[in-house]
Structure formats: structure tokens, C-alpha cells
Amino acid sequence: MHKPVAVRNIPRADQSVIDELGSMGVATVHEAQGRVGLMKPYMRPVYEGERIAGSAVTILAQPGDNWMVHVAIELCQPGDIIVAGITADCTDGFFGDLLAHSCQARGVKGLVIDAGVRDTLDLKEMGFPVWSKAIHSKGTVKETLGSVNIPIVCAGAQVNPGDIIVADGDGVCVVERQHAETVRDKGKAREEAEVAKRERLQNGELGLDIYNMRPRLEEAGLVYLDSLDDLDK
Amino acid sequence: MHKPVAVRNIPRADQSVIDELGSMGVATVHEAQGRVGLMKPYMRPVYEGERIAGSAVTILAQPGDNWMVHVAIELCQPGDIIVAGITADCTDGFFGDLLAHSCQARGVKGLVIDAGVRDTLDLKEMGFPVWSKAIHSKGTVKETLGSVNIPIVCAGAQVNPGDIIVADGDGVCVVERQHAETVRDKGKAREEAEVAKRERLQNGELGLDIYNMRPRLEEAGLVYLDSLDDLDK
Amino acid sequence: MHKPVAVRNIPRADQSVIDELGSMGVATVHEAQGRVGLMKPYMRPVYEGERIAGSAVTILAQPGDNWMVHVAIELCQPGDIIVAGITADCTDGFFGDLLAHSCQARGVKGLVIDAGVRDTLDLKEMGFPVWSKAIHSKGTVKETLGSVNIPIVCAGAQVNPGDIIVADGDGVCVVERQHAETVRDKGKAREEAEVAKRERLQNGELGLDIYNMRPRLEEAGLVYLDSLDDLDK
């Protein structure tokens, strides 16, 4: 049942946890929380090089209608990320330079939207990062209500208001707020474990040896041949 | 955080409510609950002509791994529908005639899966309805755990275990269990309102008049021209 | 410049020409008019087995807004086909059983729409043929004006009001009204030429000989080899 509401107050994770998750990046965070929480790979940054993390202020919008973005901006706090799911497939340009200025003025860190955006040259120049499904100039209307700060699905991922969003060149990941610290801890452990491995790999050691894969490969039945000509012998 | 679990007991809606939702079909149910809850349009029936409704037994699966389907079947009751979300895009054939026989033997009504299925000629012959993203023969493995009966996202829709699934030729819709009766009531009211309208439309009356659209069209600025030649005058 | 208008009167081709074009089918008509006029291959019939032809009553609609369909139905004459282009990509369900009943009551022959439709089981049962980009239950609003009976683009094809639409299992083709008779004549000639060829091919004669292709193949440099082993010699 969808009744249009705008929820003023949402829980947020500790800023330090959010920042630490952001520094890890999407790939590490996703692994740390059990390989869940990723948005679909069609979600791409409008311009390259950004990595952000923040608390999700969520929007459920109707296709072609960006009315709720205005409602959401008022409810944001500095450091938040707006995350918009749409009730049907849509590539319209929900967001452009005016809304980006409004967001930036309120301290919003970025936008993640399962639809299109426009004024992309301006967004890059302003330094307002956006991850979207499409870039399209098609304008939207302000006629039909959606909701702000209710649980939504965005690009295949469940997002609750206040969940932590991490976004970078590898895509977008959602961390459930209740598990933010655990994920942070596991991510840190993962990063630390990788430091030594990275150095060994850089020195030319093989993953086959570092991870002790040879016995398992043999057990699974991998056969080494000297030449392709031996294949059907 | 994903910890692999299988939940034995889930709440279910009243069978009579489920049946009534099923008789309404996807389009009506979706409207009755405020135009939310639809899966993406790429979810299509493997064969035509079926309309089913049932309680969702949910699966979160890893791509290319159908192990959890076996776990889920044991936890189904007659009348349930298995709904499988995958943690990444995948078209592999997770389900075929053997699993369909197992489902049918346990009274499972159908399958909704955001991936591929196979043995489609058998599925049609057996009368086991499936809605899927793809038809593909690619086999799957049984190596990595997922979960059964946790909240999932399937084809863009949030599904909680025990939610009501309605599926027909128009796609798949999810009704939250807590609102099943309200949605049923609103759907019934909608169906009743449509009976009279349908008859009037069949008799050649226009929607313009039945819905009293002419004043609003005029107010919005629609101009009637006698001929296209008058357009740029 | 788009100013929302509804044009009451459109030119139509002779019914006999329309009927003859319909009997030829999409592939022949497309060839007869110089291999233009086809809609994109994503336009598929909602149910199989129909072949229709009629005069286009065109709609330019905004995404997610089916208001103009109601306006269009009043302007249709028996035998017309409604053709709807949308100003942006959209899969919403613009059309269902109520509108189909209204169309059928007015003698409309079918619908071609670059968006989604719903109530597909009803459409098949009623025998109201539809070609669409998607099947989806997502409901639409009636808030923003478009136009009726202006030139539009639908699924990659230019359509002027009164153009002839031919639609069957192979897709949808648009014939410019001014050239309908010429296309009909060329199509007939093509059909007649094919009768003899079909018979010869059914008797086992080869296209290579019927079309005298062997000299041109040789001139172009095709080399016949007895065996693949001769390839790199």
C-alpha cells in the first residue's frame, strides 16, 4: 500500500563510520557485508573520479515526475545522499543544475537515481556527483505524489532511509544502518589482509601459492597439458 | 549484512484473500495498492494463459547457484509461490522439470525468478507456471549459500516472506501481507466501478464524457483544429 | 514547437487500397516502397496471428500519461488504427481492457504504441490486436497534454495522420498516404512475381539458378572448395 508521506526524521549512522566506509570503496564494502547490497551495473557516475559516502534520504517517485526531489531536499542534512527509486522504468531527466545548486547549498553530497539526469556539464563543473541509469534532457512534471524517506528499491537494491550509501567508479552499494559498524570492521580487516597480499603479488608471487589453490585444483580435476595438441589424446 | 539462514515459519495471509486478489489480476491489484509493487516488465510467463496467486516463499541466491531452491521447497506449504532474487544479473537456467515435479508434489503453485529457467516444454505440459527473466539451458551449481525466507528484491520489487504474489500475462505484482485485505477491498471496489464503465464504453459512450474530461482538457489548453493545415496559423 | 492540439479531420486513403495493402503483409509492403517505413523490431504483437491495416490516427503523448488516448478515440472512424508515439522512453501500461472496449465500440481496428499495455488476456479474448514495446501493468496519469493527429515518430518510423498502417507477426510498417496506390501496385507486382518463384523453389530449383547468381558470385571472387582442409592451401 502506498500512501504518500514525507518523513522528517530518520536515523543516521555515526559520521566516522560513514567516512570509513567511504574510504574503503564499493567493492570492499560489498564483500565485507556478505556480497549483497549492490545496485545494478547500469548505474554509472555522470562524471569520473568521485567516491562518496553518506546517509540515504530516499525518494519513491512516479515516472517522469520529479516533484518529490523538492520535498526531499528540505529534509536533508549536510552529508546526506539522495537516493531515488522510480515505480517504473524511466530515463527522463529528473535532475539538473538548479536542483544541484539547491542540494549543494544544503550540504547534500550527491544523488543516486534510477532514472536520467541532465545538465551534466554543469554537474561536473560544480563538482556535484551523480550516479544514474541514463543521461537525458527530457523534462519532468510535478503532478503526482510519491514519498520521501520510506523504504524503496533503487536499481535492484533495497534502501531504507538512513542506510549508508557508498558510491564510486565501481557502482553503488547500500549498507544497512544497523550493521554499519560490523561492516566497517570487516571491511577494515579485509583491507588489512589485502595489504600483505598486494605486496606479495606485486613481487611476482602467484595467487595459486598465496591462497594455496594447487591441491584444490588438482582435487577438482584440473589437468595440466604441455600443449593444446594433447587435448584430445 | 548477509548471514545465510533458512527461516522455517512465515506468516501467510488468509487463503480467501489470496484467492480474491488472484481473481482480480495484476493490473487491478497494482492500481488498488497505489501503483506500487510491480516487478520489471522483463519478467514474462514461460507459457501463456496462467493467472496465479499465493504466499511468497523467498530465496536470495547467488548467480549461477540454485542450491537454495532445494532448501526452499521443503519449507513450502501447498499454495505457496517461490520467489527468487539473485545478487547479480544472471540468465542461467536455475530451474527445470525435476524441480518442477518436486514443487508440484509439495503443492507449490508456481515460480517467479529473476534469472533463467529451462525444460520449458515440460513446464507447459505439466502445467507448472513460471515467470522469469530468461529462458536458458545453462546449468547451475550448488556451492554457495544464500538464504530462504528473508526479505529480498526480485526484478525491482521488494518481497517479504508471506507477501502475496499475483502473476498473470501482465506481469507480477507483490502485495504486502499486512495490507492484503485493504488491497482486496480497494480492488473489489475498483472492479465494481469498472463494470458500469465497461458497459457504457461498449455502448460507444466516450471516456471524455464518462470521466468528464472536456473541461479539464480545455483548461489545460488543448486546442481543437479542423485540419492539420490550421496548425501553424 | 509543440502546441497541444487535436485535429478533427484527417485525409484517408481509399478503403480498397488499405485492404489490399493489408492482405500483402508487412514484409511485402516494406519492400514495395523501397525498404523504408518499418518500425523497430522491438514492436511485437500482444497476441499472435493477427494481420491488420488501417488509417493512422496519431497520438503524441508524454511518458506515463495516457490522457490523449481518450481524445483520440472520439476522432477515430471505423477502420482506423491508433498509433501512439511517446516523447521519451516509457514502458508504462497506457492501455487496457476498458479503452479496448471503447475502441472496439467505435470501430477502431487496433493499436500501435511505443510503450506498454496491460490486460493482455482480455485483449486476446476480445480480439483487439495491439503492437507494443512492452507489456506492463504500471498505470498512467491524465495530467499533461499531448496532441492528436499531428505528425509523430513511433518506434523509429515517421507517421502522418492518415498514413496507412500495416501490422502483422513481422512487425509494423507505415505507408505514406500519397503513395498508397503506387505501393499497392508495386506490392501486387511483387506478389505475382513471387508466385512462380515459389513454385520453382518448392520443386527444388535453386535460387542460385532462378536468379542467375552464379556468374556474379564468381566475379565477386567466391571460391568453391571440395573440403575445409583446402582452405589454407
Place this chain on the structure above:
Amino acid sequence: MHKPVAVRNIPRADQSVIDELGSMGVATVHEAQGRVGLMKPYMRPVYEGERIAGSAVTILAQPGDNWMVHVAIELCQPGDIIVAGITADCTDGFFGDLLAHSCQARGVKGLVIDAGVRDTLDLKEMGFPVWSKAIHSKGTVKETLGSVNIPIVCAGAQVNPGDIIVADGDGVCVVERQHAETVRDKGKAREEAEVAKRERLQNGELGLDIYNMRPRLEEAGLVYLDSLDDLDK
């Protein structure tokens, strides 16, 4: 290096082996040969219900040019299947009723093409089965050479002339000719093993027990919960 050639003679597997592979269907054959050889899931039958197997006569064609189909038909023997790969993405209609009559007259069993076809109503009526990437009326030219009976890639699968093609409602699979008997044997064994399993599953036994999955699930760490409320405890 592509030099346009047409190879007259190709090796073929024993007809009995081909027939047995055909009777197993795509899913079983694919499994029996180690889960390789499938074409992409976008390859769909033009009409439903057919299952065929035959020796591949291969075509490498340029986009929008069906010249080589005529060359290929002459080189077919009764029971062959024409398999056409294109050197670039293309949805044009390479094949229609005339070519289908020619194929049928020569005993060709069907067509598999990584492009479009047309005259689909005729193909169904004639009973000439086709698997294709698209249905589109767009005509093709006969201007640029390709080759016949050289190794090709079709819809993601490597096909050598004389390989066995199995195609049904689940897609298309390629069996290397040299391994046809081994695959047939493994497929038979698989089918036999499935008979008993199917019966046990039909009787309500669970895959969990038939395949003895419970210890492995436990070892892998699957936790059974009585209720979803126990999840975060």
C-alpha cells in the same frame, strides 16, 4: 583472414546419433557435454513447440546481406540445419517464406540465425522451424560475399561445419561432431538417472534427501531459524 569460400563437402555424424541427441533436448545435451556449447538466451524460436537436431551447414554473412544463404542451400543434404553467424550486430530479415520453401524442398530441417527473419506466419504454417535473434521485415541485399561451411561464431557459440545442432524451446546447443557419441552416451546416462529421481520427486521426496545435501548445507554454515524475528538475534 577471411577469404570468401564455399566448401562443398563436410563431415557429418551418424544419423542415429543425431536423432538420439535431438530426442534428449538442449538442456540435457548441454549438461552431458560439460556445460558448454550453448548459444545466447536471446536466440528464440519463431514459433513454439519444435525440437530438431541436424548437421550444421554454416554461413558467415555480412550484416544486411543474405547472399550466402542461397549458396548454402545448394550444399545442404536432407536433415541438415543452416546456421548463420553475422560479422556484426544485425536484426535485418535475412530469411522469409521463399527461402523456407527452397530449404524445405531440399530437406533442410531448420534455420538458426544470429539476425532477423520475416514471413513468420508463413514459417509457422509451413512448419519450418527457425531460431533467431529478432523478427523484422527489413530486407537484405546480395552484394558482399561471405563464406559457407567454414568455422563460425553464432550467438556466442563456436560452430564447425558438420557439428550437431540441437534446438528446442530452451534454446540452441552445439555438439562437436567428434564428441557426438560420447555426448550421446553421457546424455543417455543422465536421462536414465533422472527417471528414478523424477519419480521420487513426484512422490514428494525432497532433493535435500535424494542428493544428500543436508550435511553439506550444515558444513557450509546454513542456519535454520524458526522465525524471521530470530534473524538479528
Place this chain on the structure above:
Amino acid sequence: MHKPVAVRNIPRADQSVIDELGSMGVATVHEAQGRVGLMKPYMRPVYEGERIAGSAVTILAQPGDNWMVHVAIELCQPGDIIVAGITADCTDGFFGDLLAHSCQARGVKGLVIDAGVRDTLDLKEMGFPVWSKAIHSKGTVKETLGSVNIPIVCAGAQVNPGDIIVADGDGVCVVERQHAETVRDKGKAREEAEVAKRERLQNGELGLDIYNMRPRLEEAGLVYLDSLDDLDK
């Protein structure tokens, strides 16, 4: 009916109007002309950062055949943009560095093509901007005629020869030549209105207040809640 022609003379809009439209960019121009005229969002710049405007010299080409590009270049004047529509879906590389040099020598400003292009590193280095559907090296032939400077459909948009094309990072928009001045005027007004709004938004004022949305939101039924916990109360 398509008869292959090349039209030597086309009307063009005033250069000053073209330049002013170019300076506004795609999003503003599209809004100014009533939210029509956009090409599909799959049309993307081959390299970033360009914004151009010019008069359309149109090409209707057959898939995989770039012959008409040569014909078109001769008919271009300095400042023109070549716009190519294809009669079927095609990703072949119609255009590379040689043709780009030829275009640049004749003063052509850029290319918009509903197909593929190649030599993209050269295009960027030369500073010859291209918007295309794909980047692909697949070569094309010169065998089948199309036309130059006839009305075409390109990526879903109707383009008449001499229409103004505006292209930037947000996509491609077509302005009908007859309405160029009106669209320019409306675009300017829109830009001016946005200056003040932008400043207010940058100062932290909300769109909700600037556009006086609060009463309409309330009327439409938006309910503000203090907390998500109040949702089902």
C-alpha cells in the same frame, strides 16, 4: 516511397539564431520548444566536453552502407552538422578519421549518427565531435543508395534538412527551422528566469518556497510524518 535522391539546396536558419540556440544547450532548448525534439538517450558523445549547433544535412542510409556520407559532404556548407538515420538497427562503424578530415576541410561542425563510428582516438585528437549509438570498428560497404537531404528519423527524432541540431553532453535535440527564432526567444526567457532562481537556490532557499509548492502538495494529499514509525498508524 523511397526514391534515392540527393538534394543540393536546403534552407538554413540565421547563423545568429543557431549560435544562440547552441549556447543554451540541449536541456534548455528542449524545454523551450515544448519538451519535444530529443533523440533517444542512447545517443552519446564519442568524447566529452563539446557543445555544438548547426544546420542539419540529413542522410538516410541503409544498414552497413556509408556511401551516402560521401554524397552528403559535398552538399555541406561550413557550420553544417551531418545527421544520419539508418533504415534498420545497426552498430557498424560508418565513419572514421578519413571522413572526419574531409568534413573538417569542408567546415562541417560535427556528426550525429544512429549507428557506430570508429577511429575515436583520432576524432578526439582532431576535435571533430560525434554523437553516435555505438563505437565499433566494423567496416561498411558502398553498394546501396540512400538519400541526402530528405526528411529522416534519427534516434527517434524527426529531422528535416535545415533543422537546427543542438548537441552536448546531455544528448541531441532537433529544432524545426521554422520555429528557430521562437524557440530561441523562449529559451532566452527561460535562461533569464533561471538566473535569479539559481542564485536563490545557491543561497539555500528551497524550491518548495520559490515555486510555492507547499499548498499544492498539501492539496494533493502529502502527509508529513515525524518518523517512519508513524507510517502504519
Place this chain on the structure above:
Amino acid sequence: MHKPVAVRNIPRADQSVIDELGSMGVATVHEAQGRVGLMKPYMRPVYEGERIAGSAVTILAQPGDNWMVHVAIELCQPGDIIVAGITADCTDGFFGDLLAHSCQARGVKGLVIDAGVRDTLDLKEMGFPVWSKAIHSKGTVKETLGSVNIPIVCAGAQVNPGDIIVADGDGVCVVERQHAETVRDKGKAREEAEVAKRERLQNGELGLDIYNMRPRLEEAGLVYLDSLDDLDK
């Protein structure tokens, strides 16, 4: 039949030939070998500006399983390029910064993979070029064997171990090892022929004249009109 093997020794082309092919780029190489060997246009570089060539070390992998990448790295020599085909559609992130460090330490020049990769910011910073179908963080498992250095299909192209891979901003092309020198020679000839043409085109001469197209255009029936108004005369 797929039996999992890893082949230690593969033939490689002369380094000088590989380097010369690399310097020509994908478009030229593809033309020089008869317009074959291209991967699909969805294969895109993870970051721009790279052009590489090397000998293919091939991987056949199962979807979501990157175990064979570890096996392949050991079998690489400096200058090799790893090319990975997957047995089904998959966008999972098979490869990230750790594996890239391992590759770089062993002298591997780059990766071409018909699936997803991650850690793209790191890849760019390291200067390790990758061409892939997707960018996605989804992690993979190491459970199911594939093979290394057997013939594979990657993104629609046949690749044998030791074939030469050329990759740049225009995509990816495969050159059969046996024909490397012939292709190199033809590519050189092509490049040389283009130098003069490029200069003439830069000086404003037309392709119509350089390639002597006017008589063929006339013969094919192209009609020049002074104005579009003459079209239907």
C-alpha cells in the same frame, strides 16, 4: 566436450609483428584481415586512451567464478593479454586491483573479459588496461573449474591461444596467429594508401572524386534535385 585443462605452452607470433599490428589499431587491422575478428561493440575500455597488442592467453570460465584467472596468470609471459570468455551471460566483477598487481608483476599487458571488473579507479591509476562488458563490484567464487589456453569465444569472437589481440578505444580485434604477418602486410599497405588520401581530403578534395564514385552513383540511380520541393514531381 569440455574437460577442464590448463595448457602450459602456446605458440606466439613474432613480437615485431605483434607490435606493428598494435600500432595500426583495431579499425585498420579488422579491415586488413577481411572484416572479421571483431568482438561485440559492448566491449569497452575501463579507462580511455590505451592501445595494446599481445598474445592471447585464453580462459574459459563459468559465470561468477574467477578461479581460472589465477591459473592463467602463472602461464603468461611478459607481453601476453589475458582473454576470458564465460559460458553464460554474466556481469560479475571477476577482476580487481589485486589480480591486476599480479598481472603487472608478471608482465601481462592487459585483460579482455566478457564479464565485469571492479576497482576501476585503481586500474586507471596503475595503468593496467582492461576491456570488459561491465563494471560491477559483485564478487566471484572459486568453486568450479574452467580451462586455460583452449579455443574460446569471447564477446562473439573466436580466440585461439596465441592469437594476437589488438585493443583500443574502438574495441577489440583478434588476429589469427597463422595469418599475423599477412594481416600486418595488408594493414601496412592500407595505412600507406591512406596517407595520400588523408592529405587530399584535408585539402578539401572530395571522396566522390578521389574514389571516382560519381559514375557508379549515377548508374545506381541517384538523382540530384535542386530542392526538396522537386521530390514528388
